[in-house]
Amino acid sequence: MKIRVPIAAMNGYVPGEQPADLSSWIKLNTNENPYPPSPKCAEVLRSLDTAQLRLYPNPTADLLRKTIAERFRVSMDQVVTGNGSDDILNLAVRVFCDRDNAMAVATPSYSLYPALAQIQETSCRAIRLNADFSLPADFVAQLEGTNLLMIPSPNAPTGLPFPLEALRKICCCYSGAVLVDEAYADFSDGNAIDLLREFPNVIISRTFSKSYALAGLRVGFAIASPAVIAEFMKVKDSYNLGLIPLLMAVAAMSDETYLQKTVALIRGERDRLSAALTALGYQVIPSEANFIFASPPDRDGLRVYEALKQRKILIRYFKGDVTGQYVRITIGTPEQMTVLIEALRSL
Ligand SMILES: *Cc1c(COP(=O)(O)O)cnc(C)c1O
16 A cells, blocks of 8 residues: 555644643643633433434534624625534645645644645645744735735734735735635634625634534634635535534523623633733743743743643743744633642742
8 A cells, every 4th residue: 555645754743732730730831711612512412312312413504604794794605514624624735735736834824734734745835924923024025926815813823813905915815715714803803704795715714612512522614705605615525514513502502691701701810911921031922822832032942832731731842043033822710720820930
């Protein structure tokens, strides 16, 4: 047998560590929500008739797509759901990219994107952000010849949103598709949803993993023009969303009050951690996500990561010339943040 060359040559994406003995760690490394999902999700499980699981789920997840369409004031044929938004990102690569149609990403951003390109045998053009993580002035020009831009806003790992005007300019001037990965948009003051009404080439992806505290459930979705969604529908697995994830996601989205309450708590702790880091001499990137990207006074991210790990606090370190100067810390509960801040003071 032969293994396809790009697969044999790749290392594979490495997700953040998930320690087995969770109770002994303060886990601030994968941007999970420190609060449980809405109690309405538990109700779904309690009232579930397991005999229903005998049947295949609705292949187009209509109930969830209807809920999402109402929430964002779009039509149902503008929505596709998936097994986490990572599934959605993969669909986009498969719809828009091949050997002749490359993908483009900003650097630094989500490190999964290049791995998805590699699997699809499409090249991935990495366009460097400015030193302050803003878009370079010639960003659109650098996209020339590619067919899909994947860009998170707020960006990961920086937490910085890109200005709507900058995204509008990209959608307007670029001939390819623009996937705005809004995994963290619920923690931000803005989003790019308005662009859907203006451009046929914009795709917004969202997830239930972060703000809805359902990372273990695996539900994500994209909103785009009906023409683009129709192509996504052809490419997706026939049953890419199980019945239980579908029902729980619908329940979570129906509890807007709970979402707002937990998001507000996280934003409050984000402000507190940001102030504490600044006081300790860290350079803090102003985050609109549920994490903070900050650089210690000696610019040695690895040292901070390792010292905290010894104290059973897990944060994220990304090696690299630029990213290696920083650490990324997920916002936890007030109690977790107090322990973290004490540990950082003692380093
Ligand atoms: C966490 C994250 C996602 C996706 O998560 P899923 O759990 O697959 O929905 C997508 N994009 C970015 C930038 C993320 O940080």
